[in-house]
Amino acid sequence: MSGQKILALRDGMCVPVRGIRAEDAGALQRLVGRSSDRSVKLRFFGHLKELSDEMAGHFADVDGRYQFALVALDPEDTGEIVGVVRYAREGDDAAEYAALIEDRFQGRGLGIGLTRGLIEAARENGIGHLYALVMRENKVMLNLLRSLDLPERKRWQDGAERVEIDLQSSSAR
Numbered sequence: 001m002s003g004q005k006i007l008a009l010r011d012g013m014c015v016p017v018r019g020i021r022a023e024d025a026g027a028l029q030r031l032v033g034r035s036s037d038r039s040v041k042l043r044f045f046g047h048l049k050e051l052s053d054e055m056a057g058h059f060a061d062v063d064g065r066y067q068f069a070l071v072a073l074d075p076e077d078t079g080e081i082v083g084v085v086r087y088a089r090e091g092d093d094a095a096e097y098a099a100l101i102e103d104r105f106q107g108r109g110l111g112i113g114l115t116r117g118l119i120e121a122a123r124e125n126g127i128g129h130l131y132a133l134v135m136r137e138n139k140v141m142l143n144l145l146r147s148l149d150l151p152e153r154k155r156w157q158d159g160a161e162r163v164e165i166d167l168q169s170s171s172a173r
Contacts, residue, residue, distance in 0.1 A: 010109040020069035025056035027081040085114040093128035131164040
């Protein structure tokens with residue numbers, strides 16, 4: 001996804017979406033700070049008081065091919081990130097997927113909209129499979145992945161469900 005696009009949410013709100021930039025590290029830290037303990041736990045598999053400068057810099061500084069991320073900006077303050085989805089390539093054609101949506105934007109279609117944009121970028125970059133490690137209680141993420149209507153495989157890994165999505169299918173194109 002090059003440049004900024006607009007994503008219309010289920011309730012009609014329009015949210016600017018663009019690729020992440022290295023200078024977004026501070027906005028990522030603020031996103032984590034505004035997120036509920038539950039949302040942070042489900043994303044990072046544990047409690048996290050704050051996103052360190054090092055972690056924020058790592059997540060924000062992507063090469064666009066092997067690591068890629070899309071951010072949704074607050075329509076009322078475009079300096080603030082309200083959602084982020086990312087992948088990090090592992091191996092030839094597989095990448096790990098992760099997402100964090102600010103609580104007040106959850107359930108409005110932002111996560112699925114961003115994920116579809118990420119899938120488009122992953123396909124363009126030659127990634128054939130995305131996988132996500134999802135805590136069993138994260139029903140929202142499990143439902144989001146299922147709603148992509150792409151072939152998936154599940155197995156347990158490190159105490160979480162590993163959901164592998166086949167991007168070569170034409171279903172979500």
